[in-house]
Amino acid sequence: VSAPPLEVAPREILARFVLRPGLVRADGTLRADAFVPFRHVELSVTRHLDWTAGQLWNVGAAVAEAQGLPLVGRADVQAAVFGLLGLAVEADPLPSNLHHANVTGWPSEKPAQKLVALEVAARATYVPFTGAAPALGGGP
Amino acid sequence: MATLVERFEQTTIEGCRRLSREHGYNPTYFLRMVSEMGALEATRALLRSQHAQAGLTRLWELGLLDWSVEAAVVSREYGALFSPEEQRIARQRLQALGWSPSDSRLELRPRRDLLRALRTTQEGAAAAGWDGFGAAPVSAETLSAARRVALSLPTDLPDPTPGAEPDGHLTLEWYLSPRRVVSVSVAPGGDLHWAALLDEESATGSSRFTGTVPAELVDLVRRVLAQ
Numbered sequence: 001v002s003a004p005p006l007e008v009a010p011r012e013i014l015a016r017f018v019l020r021p022g023l024v025r026a027d028g029t030l031r032a033d034a035f036v037p038f039r040h041v042e043l044s045v046t047r048h049l050d051w052t053a054g055q056l057w058n059v060g061a062a063v064a065e066a067q068g069l070p071l072v073g074r075a076d077v078q079a080a081v082f083g084l085l086g087l088a089v090e091a092d093p094l095p096s097n098l099h100h101a102n103v104t105g106w107p108s109e110k111p112a113q114k115l116v117a118l119e120v121a122a123r124a125t126y127v128p129f130t131g132a133a134p135a136l137g138g139g140p
Numbered sequence: 141m142a143t144l145v146e147r148f149e150q151t152t153i154e155g156c157r158r159l160s161r162e163h164g165y166n167p168t169y170f171l172r173m174v175s176e177m178g179a180l181e182a183t184r185a186l187l188r189s190q191h192a193q194a195g196l197t198r199l200w201e202l203g204l205l206d207w208s209v210e211a212a213v214v215s216r217e218y219g220a221l222f223s224p225e226e227q228r229i230a231r232q233r234l235q236a237l238g239w240s241p242s243d244s245r246l247e248l249r250p251r252r253d254l255l256r257a258l259r260t261t262q263e264g265a266a267a268a269g270w271d272g273f274g275a276a277p278v279s280a281e282t283l284s285a286a287r288r289v290a291l292s293l294p295t296d297l298p299d300p301t302p303g304a305e306p307d308g309h310l311t312l313e314w315y316l317s318p319r320r321v322v323s324v325s326v327a328p329g330g331d332l333h334w335a336a337l338l339d340e341e342s343a344t345g346s347s348r349f350t351g352t353v354p355a356e357l358v359d360l361v362r363r364v365l366a367q
Contacts, residue, residue, distance in 0.1 A: 019272035022261065022303055031303055031313060032323050032335070038306035044273060067272035110307075111344035114323055114335035122318035122337060 004049050004099055008089040010080035014045040014101065017060040018126070019069040030075050030124050032117035043103035047091070048076075051099065057129060059097050073128040081123045085116050145180055148218050152179035155207050163202055167195050170209075180221060183209045187222075187229045197287055200237045201255045210234050236291065254290050254299040258283060258310065265304040276308035279328055285349065286310040286326040292353050297361055300324070309333075314361050322364045324357065336360050 008014075016034065018024060023034040037043045046059055056074065064071035079089045087105045094100045107113055142150065152174060160166040173182035186193070186209065199208050212218045213230035222230070264270065265278040286302070289312070293300075300312035300322075309325040322336040330349040334357055336342065347354045 017272070020264075020270070022264070025301075025315065029318050031311075032321075033303045033305050033311055036305045036307065038273075038275060063272060067269060069272045109346075110309075110325060110333040111335050111346055114325060114333060115337075115342055115344050118321060118323060118335050118337050118342075122321075 004047060004091065004093065006091045008047065008079050008091055008101055010078070010083055012079040012089075013048040013076050014079055014082075014089065014103075015048060015056055015060070016043065016045050016075040016077065016124075017063050018072045018074060019064050019067060021072050024073065024126055024128075028126050028128075030121045030126050032114060032121045034075060035117040035120045035124075036113055037103070037106050041104075041106045041108070043106070045077075045089070045101050045103060046097060047099040047101050049099055059099070060129065062096065071129045073126055075121075075124040075126055077120060077124045081120060085119055087116070144218070144221060145178075148212070148221060149174075149179040151212070151218075152183070152209060159199075159204070159207060163204065165198055165202060167198075170195055179209075183213065184222070184226060187213070187226050193233060194284060196233060196237070197255065197291075201252055201259070203252065205234065205237060208234070251290050251293070251299065254302070255287055257299075258286050258290060258302045261302040261304055261310060262286075265308075270304070271306055273306060275304075275306035278304050278308050278310055282308060282310050282326060282328045285328065285330040286312070288330070288351070289324075289326055289332070289349055289353060292349075292351060294353070294358055297358065298365070314365055316365060320364050322357075322361050332357070334360070336364055338364055 018034060023031050025031060035043060046056065048056065057071070060071045060074055082089050082103050087103050090102050090104055092100050092102045106116065156167050156171050170182060170186070173185060177185065196208055196210060199205055205211060210230035210233050213222045214227050214234065219227060262278045262280070262283040265275070268277050269275060270277065298314070300314045303311040303313060305311055305325060309327050312324045312326065314322045319337045319339055322334060324332055324334040326332060331346065332349050332354070333346045335344045343360055345356060347357070
């Protein structure tokens with residue numbers, strides 16, 4: 001398994017796994033609540049890069065299983081969206097997820113955080129998880 | 141023959157038992173007060189309390205305001221046990237929940253569904269890490285603050301959809317589309333933080349909730365929802 005590039009390109013698609021059904025509206029759009037950062041004031045995401053959907057879902061399923069929560073789906077956002085909003089995306093490969101990255105540079109004030117989260121949510125694409133993750137085959 | 145005070149005591153205790161038996165709501169705090177000081181003094185203590193009336197709100201959610209001690213305080217049957225000031229407080233609390241003084245009937249306002257949804261949201265986020273990413277728990281204090289906000293919304297505004305944020309805040313969202321949306325965060329102490337998208341415009345704000353939803357926020361919701 002080759003190491004992913006450390007620089008996150010603006011065209012890359014980033015996935016934020018959704019583990020709570022309440023974060024998805026009835027029309028299939030995402031609430032801003034899914035993107036509000038907390039504690040470390042950074043948002044944990046997974047870079048698509050060359051992974052297949054199955055490999056991505058494997059990571060999501062592992063995250064969900066570790067937390068004892070169901071995997072509901074994922075929010076896909078282009079890295080450029082975060083850049084346009086004044087945020088940065090920093091590669092942060094983990095042993096369990098080489099494609100892991102953090103979205104950093106969030107404003108410290110809550111209303112400003114919410115506004116950024118609304119903007120991200122408005123540009124995100126929700127992809128529901130419709131079945132069991134395929135067997136591990138090259139994911140993390 | 142039982143005195144009026146004794147009848148009030150019996151009615152109150154039996155009402156609490158029925159609440160538990162028939163509706164699954166056990167007003168333990170109030171029952172403990174009743175066992176310590178009797179129903180009459182417990183009711184007077186409740187009326188003197190400045191704290192949020194969680195029990196009364198719960199009865200409202202259940203559609204059982206007429207089972208509240210406040211309703212008994214203003215009733216013909218037991219009103220004589222209480223001072224005019226105590227009756228005024230009880231009536232004021234009931235009126236805040238939709239009680240109509242003109243015909244003395246107890247009416248429910250449409251926020252009942254919102255209050256229930258807030259409770260469900262808080263219960264689903266009451267444990268640390270509820271979002272799978274280390275979220276802070278949403279406390280009962282935050283729920284209480286959000287309820288107060290919900291009860292203070294102008295009646296012409298539609299119910300927002302509740303949610304929770306990783307920092308333990310509850311949210312109230314009015315949504316037309318991804319770019320016409322208002323999200324309000326309610327913090328444990330009652331601080332409000334909001335952000336909104338109005339097509340290409342945006343707005344943010346913060347305010348401490350002191351019993352009235354800020355006019356600026358109400359106006360923002362109306363603008364976002366305006367077609």
